[in-house]
Amino acid sequence: MARLKRYLPILQWLTGYGRDTLANDLLAAVIVTVMLIPQSLAYAMLAGLPPEVGLYASIAPLFAYALFGTSRTLAVGPVAVVSLMTAAAIGRVAPQGSPEYLGAALVLALMSGLILTLMGVARLGFLANFLSHPVISGFITASGLIIAASQLKHLLGIEVSGHNLIEVSGGLVESLRLTHWPTLLIGIGALAFLYASRRWMGPGLRRLGLPAGSADMVVRAAPILAVAVTTLASWGLELGERGVAVVGEVPAGLPPLNLPSLDMTLWRELFVAALLISVVGFVESVSVGQTLAAKRRQRIDPDQELVGLGASNIAASFTGGMPVTGGFARSVVNFDAGAETPAAGAFTAVGIAIAALLLTPLIAYLPIATLAATIIVAVLSLVDFSAIRRTWAYSRSDAMAMLVTMIVTLGHGVESGILAGVGLSLALHLYNTSRPHSAVVGRLPGTEHFRNVKRHRVETDPRLAILRVDESLYFANSRYLEDLIMSLASREPGLAHIVLACQAVNTIDASALESLEAINTRLRDAEVKLHLAEAKGPVMDRLKHTDFCRELTGRVFLSTFDAWRYLRGESQHLGQPCGGTELANAGNPD
Amino acid sequence: MARLKRYLPILQWLTGYGRDTLANDLLAAVIVTVMLIPQSLAYAMLAGLPPEVGLYASIAPLFAYALFGTSRTLAVGPVAVVSLMTAAAIGRVAPQGSPEYLGAALVLALMSGLILTLMGVARLGFLANFLSHPVISGFITASGLIIAASQLKHLLGIEVSGHNLIEVSGGLVESLRLTHWPTLLIGIGALAFLYASRRWMGPGLRRLGLPAGSADMVVRAAPILAVAVTTLASWGLELGERGVAVVGEVPAGLPPLNLPSLDMTLWRELFVAALLISVVGFVESVSVGQTLAAKRRQRIDPDQELVGLGASNIAASFTGGMPVTGGFARSVVNFDAGAETPAAGAFTAVGIAIAALLLTPLIAYLPIATLAATIIVAVLSLVDFSAIRRTWAYSRSDAMAMLVTMIVTLGHGVESGILAGVGLSLALHLYNTSRPHSAVVGRLPGTEHFRNVKRHRVETDPRLAILRVDESLYFANSRYLEDLIMSLASREPGLAHIVLACQAVNTIDASALESLEAINTRLRDAEVKLHLAEAKGPVMDRLKHTDFCRELTGRVFLSTFDAWRYLRGESQHLGQPCGGTELANAGNPD
Known part of the structure; x- marks a missing residue:
C-alpha cells in the first residue's frame, strides 16, 4: 500500500478529502481557469497551432497530473518556453497549418511523455542536473526575447517567421511598411493596459484597502479583462472584416480522442527535441513545485514528478493537445488562491472543458494582437539581464556558460542554445576541476x-x-x-x-x-x-x-x-x- | 628566447649536442628503423592503404616531431589503434583502393594535425581528460580484438571486410571454406615464431648471459627476422605466383609532395573522426612520453606535445602519409637503446627514407600473412581483460564505463565506442557527485x-x-x-x-x-x-x-x-x- 501510494500520490490525499478542502480547491480552480483560458490560446498560437489545441492541452493533462503528481499546487498546461521549443521542433518536419504539423505536435507530446515517464521509473531525474542554473537562466532570457520578438508581427499585423532573433528581426524590418494600423492600435492598447496593470494596479488596489494577495490576483486576471474587452470591440465593430486578424472559428466541443502517429522516421527526427523539451519542462516544473511545497513544509518527489509530467504529456498526446509542463505564474496563482490538493487542478480542467464547449463562439472574435500582447508581457518578465552581471561577479566560468547559451539561443535557435550551454558547462566544470587548487x-x-x-x-x-x-x-x-x-x-x-x-x-x-x-x-x-x-x-x-x-x-x-x-x-x-x-x-x- | 625555446624545444638540446650523444642517438635510430619498417608496412595495410604510405608516414613526421616535440625519446609513426580508426573513418567516405581513399587519409592527417596544433596553442590539452582511464582501457582492448580479428583473413588468405567484431566474424565464418593453405602455413608459422620469441627468446637469451636490455631488443627485432625469412622464401619459391598474397610492387623513392584536398564536404564528414583520432593519439602518446621522461627525471609539456604531434600529422599529410602518433613499443625500444635527444627520431627518418629508396624491390615479395602475424602479436599484447575485474573490484561505475566502451566498440565500431564511453563516464561522474555522501x-x-x-x-x-x-x-x-x-x-x-x-x-x-x-x-x-x-x-x-x-x-x-x-x-x-x-x-x- 505504501508502495502504491508512492506511485499513485492521489491516494495520499484523497482519503482525507473534506468539505473545507473542496471549497478551497474549487475557489482556486475558478481563478486559475480564468487565467488559463487566454494563456492556453496564446501559447497554442506561439507554437503555431490552432487555438483549441491550447484548450485541449489544459484538460486531460490536468487530470493526469492530479493522479500521478506529487506537488499539491502545481498547475500544468502549455507554457511559453516549451511552446517555443515545440514550434522550433515541429516547424522543421512539417509546414505550419498542415495536418502533419498538428500530428507532429502530438508525437512530440507522446515522446516527451514517454521520456519523462521512463526517466521517472528508472530514477534518471539526475540527468536534469546537466542543466546548470546559469544555462537555464541564459536560455530562459533568450527564449523570452525570441518569443517577444516573434509576437511583434501580430501586434503589427504583418507576416514574419523564424525561430531565432536574427531571422525574426530581419523579417520584421523588411515588412514594417506593411503595418496594419487598426491591429497595431489594439495590440499597443492591450500591451499598455497589461503593463500598467502589472505596474500600478496592484499597489493601487492595495492602497484602496484590498489585501495584498487579492490585489495580486486581480492583477493576474487582467489578461482575461483585455481579452473580454477587445473581443467585444472586435464583435461590435466587426474588426475581423476590416482586416484585423482574429482567432476565427474554433470548433466547440470536448477534446477529440486520437492516436499519435507511429512513423519511426518522424520519431527519430523529433527525438532530440523531445528530450530537451522533457528536461527543460521538468526543470522548470520541479523548481516551481519545490518552492511552493517548501512554503507549507511539504515535499515533492522529483522522480515521481517525472512520472506525473510524463502522464500529463501522454494524456495531451491522445487528446489533441501539445507538450505541457508545470507553469510558474499559474501555479503561484493556484497556491495563493488557496488550492490545497491536486483536485484543484482537476476542477480547473472541468472549467476549461466548459469553456471549450460554450465559449468558442466568442473566442472567434478575439483579436490575435491581444493574445500577442499577453504573451509579450508574460515573457518579458522572464528576461533577466541582471543575472549576467551578478553571475559574472561571482564566477567567470558560470557567466560564460550563461552568455554562450544566450547568444547561441538567440542566434541559432533553442535546441542549439541548450546543447551549447550544457556542453560548455560540462567542459568548464572539467576544466576547473582538472586544475584543482x-x-x-x-x-x-x-x-x-x-x-x-x-x-x-x-x-x-x-x-x-x-x-x-x-x-x-x-x-x-x-x-x-x-x-x-x-x-x-x-x-x-x-x-x-x-x-x-x-x-x-x-x-x-x-x-x-x-x-x-x-x-x-x-x-x-x-x-x-x-x-x-x-x-x-x-x-x-x-x-x-x-x-x-x-x-x-x-x-x-x-x-x-x-x-x-x-x-x-x-x-x-x-x-x-x-x-x-x-x-x-x-x-x-x- | 625562453619563449622561443618553449615553442621550439629543439633549441633546448641542439646547442649542447656532442659526439657521445650523437653516437647514442645513431645506435638507437638503427635499432628503431629495423623495428619500424615492418610496423609501418603493417599499419598502412591495417588502414587499408598501400604499404609505401606507412613508410612515408615514418619520414617527414619524425623530423617535424624532432623540431616541436618535448619528449626526448618518443618515436612517432603509424600505430595500430589510430590506423584502425583511420580505416573506419575513410572507409565511410571512399571505397578502399580508390584514389579518393588515399586522399581521404591525407585529409584526415591534415585535420588531425590542425586540431592537435590548435588544441596545443589554445592550451586545450585538458579536453583529453574527457577520456577516462577505464574508457581508454576498454577501447584499447576492444580495438586490439577487432584488429586481431580483421587480420585473420590475411592469415587464411580470404576476403572479408568490416569495422566491428560482429561484421568481421560473420564474414570470416562464411568464407572459411575458401582458406588458402600455403598462405595459412606462412601466417601460422610467423605467428608461432613471433609468439615463441616473445615468450621464450628473451628469458633464453638472458640465461645465455645477454643483459636484459639487449635481450629485450633482440626480441623486439624478431618481426624483422620473420619478414626477412618469409620474404626470402616467397622470392625463392615464387609464392606470389602460387596464390599467396604478397605486398606486390612498391614504388621506390622518397615521399611525394602533395596538397591534401580542401573539399569542405569531405572535411565535414571526417571532422568527428579527426577529433577522436587526435584525442586518442594524444592520450596514447602523452602517457608513453610521461612514463619515459619520468625514468630520467625529465618532463614533457602536454600542451607543447599537442603542437609536436600536430606538426607531425601536418607533415604526414603533405608527404603522402597517414595519421600518426607516438607509439608505445617503438618509444620503449628507442629509450632502451639509449636515445638521448629527438635527433634519434630524425636519424630514424633517414633510415626509413633509405629503406623506401632501396628496399622496395624486396618488400614486393613480402607475404601479407607475415604482416598480419606481426600485427596480431602486437595488438594482442594490448588486450587486457583482467583490467575489467580489477576495476570492478575497485569501482562499479568505472567498470561499467569500461565494459560499455568495450561492448559498443566491438559491436558498433571505434567512434561510437569512444563516444559512448565518454558520455557514460560523464553521466556517471555527474550521477556519483549528484548524490554526495x-x-x-x-x-x-x-x-x-x-x-x-x-x-x-x-x-x-x-x-x-x-x-x-x-x-x-x-x-x-x-x-x-x-x-x-x-x-x-x-x-x-x-x-x-x-x-x-x-x-x-x-x-x-x-x-x-x-x-x-x-x-x-x-x-x-x-x-x-x-x-x-x-x-x-x-x-x-x-x-x-x-x-x-x-x-x-x-x-x-x-x-x-x-x-x-x-x-x-x-x-x-x-x-x-x-x-x-x-x-x-x-x-x-x-
Missing part, C-alpha cells in the same frame, strides 16, 4: 599545522615535499596530478619523499587510481618515495585492496605531522604500510 | 567533535540539525542539496536551525549558490534559520559579496562546535553575520 605546505614553527609555503613563513625540509590537493581525484584531474607531482620531483634534485596530504580528497576514481600507480612507479624509478597522509576512512577502505596500495613505496600516516616527524627521523613508530588494519577507522570516518 | 552529525559527548548520528552515540538537539556534505557544491548536486535540506526540514517539525558544515566543500558554483539562496528563502518561509560552519577561506571570500550572504537568515561559524554552543544558548559571542570582515582569514586559508 593545490599547495606545497610546510610546518608552522612550533605547531602541528601545515600551511602553503608561498603564503606563510613555514619550516620545510629539502628531502621532503608535502603536497595538499584541494579536490577529489578523478579522471578530469588525474593527468594534472601526474604532471604536478612529476614536475615537483624533477625540480628538486635532492628530494627523497613526496607526501600527498588528502584531507580534501572525498573520492579517488579508477582513473586517479591508475594515475597514482603511475606516479608511484615513476617516482620509484626516480628514487623518490610516495606517502599518503590524512586520507579519509571511506577513501582508505577502497584503496586497501588495490595494487597501488601493495606497491606503494612509502607509508600511510594519519596526520601530516606524523609524516613530518617520521620522515625527518624524529620518531619511528608513526604511520604504517598501506593496507594495514588500523587504517579502517583512521582519518575522518563515516 | 552526507551525514547529519551530533556531538561526541565531552568533546568538540561531531560525528554521524547513524554511526556514533552522539548528543543532538531537536531544535538543531547539523548537516555535513562531503563534496564541493556545484550544478550536479545543487538540486540534491535542495531536496536533502528541505526533506530534513519537513521531517522534523520542531526544527529551528539547520547548520551546513562545509569542511569538505572546496568550491560553490553559481548553480549551487542559487540553490543555497532558494534553500535560505524556503527555510525562512518555514521559519527555520540556515547557518554555515567551517567554510573554507576561498569559498567564504567569494560568498561574502553575494545576495545569499546578505539574506542569510543565520550566522557563520568558524567551527561546528561554535555553532553548537551559540545555537544552544551556551555562549553568545560566537559566529557572526555573513559578510563580516573577520571571515576573510577564517576556516582553512590558502
